[in-house]
Amino acid sequence: MTDPVFEARTHLAPVETLHQxxxxxxxxxxxxAALNSGAPPHRQQATIYxxxxxxATCSAQAAEQFGGQEHTAGLTTQYAFLIESIDEHATSWWTAPGDGCAAGIEASPDTAETFARIVRERYLQHVADHLDDFDGWxxxxxxxxxxVWDIRRAADGNRHALREGDHPPQTYARVLKASKIAPHAVEIRTPLQVFHQVHARQRS
Known part of the structure; x- marks a missing residue:
């Protein structure tokens, strides 16, 4: 009888393929850190597998429980997001965002916390892919x-009814912040984290 571990050993995919x-x-x-980046390749393989x-286990459970349901609008959330470069010495969170910030509106089936992480990762990947444009930054x-703001919840909790349709997607998050409506999730990365994570993406 073939040892399944030995059999798997002969089919191990390289780290690059596992990222795909x-x-x-x-x-x-x-x-x-979760991917064990910087460790020897076999350690990275073990971590990623x-x-x-x-x-895969969680996905199998989700498919079993919800796979028969179509993804309707009720299963997604409209989020407004704002990406800012901030001054560590700023005395107020409510400081107006600078001209260089990015913002938008997007539908996602994820929680606000997960969506904020997705936006952050996507932005850092964009920086890594266009590093020449961000050298000065x-x-x-x-x-x-x-x-990140859950648009429905932000509108429901605001007596001035700052409706999404009244503002372009790229400015709506700015309006929410200017109106001092607290976001539903926030992700912050320090300069050292930004540096390491951008350059780690360049090498991957």
Whole structure:
């Protein structure tokens, strides 16, 4: 009888391929530490395979419970997001966002917390892919902040009814912040984290 572990050993995929599998399976973005980046390749393989196995188990349960349901609008949430480079010495969270910030509106089946992480990871990947455009920004050692609002909840809790349709998608999150409506999730990365995570994406 063939030893299944030995059989699996002969079919191990390289780390680069496993990263592609992570993307294909829509696994929520994983931190470099969670992926064991920087460790020897076989250690990275073991870590990623374990993450894939955990995600596969959860996905199988989700498919069993919800697979027969179509993804209707009721299963997604409209989020407004704002990506800012912030001053660590700023005395107020409510400081008006600068001209260089990015914002938008997007539908997602994820929680606000997960969606904020997705936006943050996507932005850092964009920086890594267009590093020449961000050299000056990185030299300023920026703090990165991603704020996310559940649009329905933000409108329901606001007596002035700042409706999404009254503002362009790229400005709505700014309006919510200017109106001092607290976001439903916030992700912050320090300058050191930004530097390491951007350059880790360059090498992957």
């Amino acid at each position: 599998v992570i993307a294909l399976l829509n696994i929520p973005p994983l931190e470099a 374990a993450a894939l196995a955990e995600w 990185l030299e300023q050692e920026p703090y990165l902040r991603v704020s």
